[in-house]
Amino acid sequence: MKERGAQLRAWLFVLPALVLVAAYLVYPTVQTFRTSLFGGTGFNPTRFVGLRNFIQLITHDSLFLNVVHWPPSGALVNNILWLILFSGGTLLFGLLIAVLAHGVRLESVVKSAVFLPMVISATAAAVIARFLYSPDASIGILNAGLKALIPGFTPVSWLGRSELVNYALIATGVWIWTGLSMTVLSAAYKSIDTQILEAARVDGASPWKTFWRISLPILAQPISFVALTMIINSLKMIDLVLVMTAGGPAGTSRVIGFSFYWEVFNNNLVGYGSAVAILMLVPLAPLMVVQVRRIRRQESGK
Amino acid sequence: MSRESAVAVRAPVHILRTALVLLLAAAWLIPTLGLLITSFRPQSDIATSGWWRILEAPRFTLDNYAGVLTARHFFNNFVNSFIITVPSTLLPIAIGALAAYSFSWLRFRGRNLVFLIMVALLVLPLQETWVPVLRMQRRLGLTGRYLAIWLAHTAYGLPFAIFLLRNFFSELPRELFEAAKIDGQSEFGIFQSIVLPLSVPALASLGIFQFVWVWNDLMNALVLLQDLKKFPLTVAIQSLLGQYGSEWNLLASGAFVSMSIPLLVFFLLQRYFVQGITAGAVKG
Numbered sequence: 333m334k335e336r337g338a339q340l341r342a343w344l345f346v347l348p349a350l351v352l353v354a355a356y357l358v359y360p361t362v363q364t365f366r367t368s369l370f371g372g373t374g375f376n377p378t379r380f381v382g383l384r385n386f387i388q389l390i391t392h393d394s395l396f397l398n399v400v401h402w403p404p405s406g407a408l409v410n411n412i413l414w415l416i417l418f419s420g421g422t423l424l425f426g427l428l429i430a431v432l433a434h435g436v437r438l439e440s441v442v443k444s445a446v447f448l449p450m451v452i453s454a455t456a457a458a459v460i461a462r463f464l465y466s467p468d469a470s471i472g473i474l475n476a477g478l479k480a481l482i483p484g485f486t487p488v489s490w491l492g493r494s495e496l497v498n499y500a501l502i503a504t505g506v507w508i509w510t511g512l513s514m515t516v517l518s519a520a521y522k523s524i525d526t527q528i529l530e531a532a533r534v535d536g537a538s539p540w541k542t543f544w545r546i547s548l549p550i551l552a553q554p555i556s557f558v559a560l561t562m563i564i565n566s567l568k569m570i571d572l573v574l575v576m577t578a579g580g581p582a583g584t585s586r587v588i589g590f591s592f593y594w595e596v597f598n599n600n601l602v603g604y605g606s607a608v609a610i611l612m613l614v615p616l617a618p619l620m621v622v623q624v625r626r627i628r629r630q631e632s633g634k
Numbered sequence: 635m636s637r638e639s640a641v642a643v644r645a646p647v648h649i650l651r652t653a654l655v656l657l658l659a660a661a662w663l664i665p666t667l668g669l670l671i672t673s674f675r676p677q678s679d680i681a682t683s684g685w686w687r688i689l690e691a692p693r694f695t696l697d698n699y700a701g702v703l704t705a706r707h708f709f710n711n712f713v714n715s716f717i718i719t720v721p722s723t724l725l726p727i728a729i730g731a732l733a734a735y736s737f738s739w740l741r742f743r744g745r746n747l748v749f750l751i752m753v754a755l756l757v758l759p760l761q762e763t764w765v766p767v768l769r770m771q772r773r774l775g776l777t778g779r780y781l782a783i784w785l786a787h788t789a790y791g792l793p794f795a796i797f798l799l800r801n802f803f804s805e806l807p808r809e810l811f812e813a814a815k816i817d818g819q820s821e822f823g824i825f826q827s828i829v830l831p832l833s834v835p836a837l838a839s840l841g842i843f844q845f846v847w848v849w850n851d852l853m854n855a856l857v858l859l860q861d862l863k864k865f866p867l868t869v870a871i872q873s874l875l876g877q878y879g880s881e882w883n884l885l886a887s888g889a890f891v892s893m894s895i896p897l898l899v900f901f902l903l904q905r906y907f908v909q910g911i912t913a914g915a916v917k918g
Contacts, residue, residue, distance in 0.1 A: 339743065341821055345736035346748070348729045349792050356789030357755050360766035367765060375769065425658075432655045442659040444904075448666060450911060451900045452893045453850030455868040459875060459889040463672070463882065464665045470684050471882065473668055507662065512915050515908055539647075561915045568759045571852050575872050592761050597857065602765055609761050620754040623916070627753045627797075 368606035377603040385607035395583040396591055396608070407586035410498050414505070414569055414587060419562040421506035423555065426513025430521050431543070443518065447511035454508070458575035461504040465490040491577050494584035501576060501585055508572075509565065513558045520554035521547065557626075564619055567612065588612050673698055673886035680882050698887035708888060710863070711870035715849055715892070717780060718859075718866050722787035722848045727841055729788065730795025731833075735825045737796065738804035739811060749800065755793040756916055764857050771858070778861035786858050787851075791844050794914045802836035803829055835906070842903055843910030846896045847917065867892040 371381035389396050397406040429446055433439045449457055466472030467489040469479050475487035490500040524547060532542045570589035573579060579586040579594060586594070588608060596605030671685045674694045683690070702708050736742070737749050767786060768777075776782040806829065814824045830837070852868040859865060871888050878884060900907050 338741065342736050342740035342742035342745075345740060345821070345825075346733040346742075349733035349796060350748070352729065352785070352789035353752070353755065353792050355770070356767060356786060357758060357763055357793075360763035360770075361758065363766035363769075364762050375765070429655065429658055432651055432658070436652050436655050438652075438656070442655050445659040445663045447908065448663070448897075448900075451846070451896045451907075453852060453868050453896070455850075455852050455871050455875075456889045456893045459871060459885050460665045460669050462875070462879070463669050463886070470682065471680070473664065473684065473686060476684050476686070507665070510662075512912060515912055564757055564916045568761075570761065575852070575875060578876075589759065589761055593853075593857075596765060606765060609759070612759060613762065616757055616759065620757045623757050624750050624754050628750070 364606045364609050367603055368610045370603040372603065373600045375602055381603070385604050386611065388604070389607055389611065395586055405584070407588050407591045410585065411567065411569070411587045413498055414502055414566040415563055417499075417502045418505045418509070418566045418569075419559055421502065422509045422513040422562050423558055425506060425510040426515075426517050426558065427551075427555070429510070429514045430518035431547075434518065434521060443511075443514065446514055449508040450511040454571040455575050457504065457508050458572055461500075461507070462491065462576060465500055467492065491585075492581055494581055497577060497581065497585040501573060504576065505566075505569070505572060509562065513562070516554050516558050517551060520551055524550050560619065560622060560626075564616065564623075567615055567619075669886045670890060672882055673890050675883075677883040698883040699891070702884050702887045702891065705884075707863075708867075708870055708891070711865055711867045712891065714864055715866040715868075715895075718783055718787075718855065718864075719845055719848045721780075721784045722791070723841055723845045725784060725788040726791035726795045726844060727837060730792050730840070731799055731830065731837070732825070733792070734796045734799035734803055735821075735829050737800045739824075739829075740821060749796075752793045752796050756797060760790055760854065767858065768860075771860075778859070778864070780859075780864060783855060783859045783864075786854060787848050790854070790917075791847070794917050795840055795844070798840050798910075798913055799833070799836055802833055806832055838903070839906045839910040839913070842899060842906050843914050846899060846907070846911075847914070849896055 367377065368385055369382060370377040370379060371385060372379045391397075393406070394400070395406055397408045398404060403409075429442070433442045436442070449460075464472055464474055467475060467487050469475040469487045472487075474490070475485075479485045479487065488496070491497050528546060529542060532546055533539075537545070568589055569587050570593060573585060573587055573590045574593065577585045579590050589612065592605050592608040592612065594605075595601045595608060599605075668685045671688055672680055674696070675685065675688070676693055676695050676697065679691070679693055703712075737745060771777050771782045776785070810828050810832075811824060814828055819827070849866075850868065851866075852872060855866050855869050856872070867888075871885070871892055874881075874885060874888055
């Protein structure tokens, strides 16, 4: 009897959280799945179309996936580009700055400078990046710098050309998120036992070799954590693309998250957009499992 | 290698390394610095010469800030950001702390499973929920009310709040709980008199993270808050960028008004801030 009372009270403590999480995260996700099976315009589409939204997306929506023309293009392809270059870029720069800045005077100043874009909103970051990329060489320092360096250089519209826009966006993403990668990797790098590094040095290993053979393997775990975080973030990417280009020019900088937003809130195709949202879960579901496993391992390690 | 030659090699390498690091830091800072300088330049100067030529004719003004704060409801948006952010920070901490306490120190069937579901939900993109949440808001008559966005941010913030606080709570020494139980304290009494006071650093990290996250949020406000008059700064700047994409005097000063609050928090409470952001990096 006493035990049942304790159980009940334990549930009472989690009840408000459970109700909210069920109402705002679990139930709506199930509903979005249901909505993805319906077609037409309007907020409550009623025409059941089965999997036709998904088939249309994969086979007949050139802005989502176009494999007819080489090279393949569309939101899905852009997102793969994001996944590779954004995750790779943040890891590379994060590791580089973490290792190079270690022990340098002004280390904390350097790290604050790199972390700064993490602090501000994607909206503010987008304003800063659009200013940097401005095609007007008396406003955008990127074009001004290139013009000063290369004779006869004509200013480039970095966000206005379909072959450049994705790289310009991804570079902005890397600029924002490197601070996180650097912070995690720097903390891990500093926790490496200096005696091991000292021993390697005494044995005559070059700093380069010491880094590759000793430091990097020790950093494998934090690196995989950062990689997982960045992959998840690249798959969810939406606000930066919306504010910087709204998917343009001509839809060439769309990513999956943006396609969802555009189909639902701009084109009023709620069922179709929901199908995009559900497709997003295909790569994310296994990552959820990885995340849960990681947490469980941490728990049992305690 | 002898000690002397090692030092001789190390010195130039060290200088090179320092130079490279400073160069990277400069590259990271220049875009922001450029916009900051621009926000203090007269409109006519912005249009005619780059900010990097500021030293050729240094002229500064506060007109841009005066302009943006008085025009286009921008000041209202600033106030709205606070109205949205403060309850959206306090509610998930309170509700999350209660749940995290139960997850770490009380026993109930299914406890681990429910907790792992919470962890999995950290990865869920919030996009998955928007359409049905909008429908629900309409059914409950919440459309266009602050309560709608407070509840949404609270719910969206809970998985991370519970995750972070449970980690911290479960590290508290067991003896404290046993002693309190022998003294006949209730579960809620223990929560109030032991758990909360000992968890101030974790609560601070979480509070700062959630505050800045909500303050910086664009998408949830844009989608779920269906009232122009209630929009926060992020939405105001986004629409400014859409309509006046080249009015850099307004954009620059507007962006810095919106950045001022998170930057202030960052520089005052850097340690908690970095801890919180690092732990919550996948939320969204």
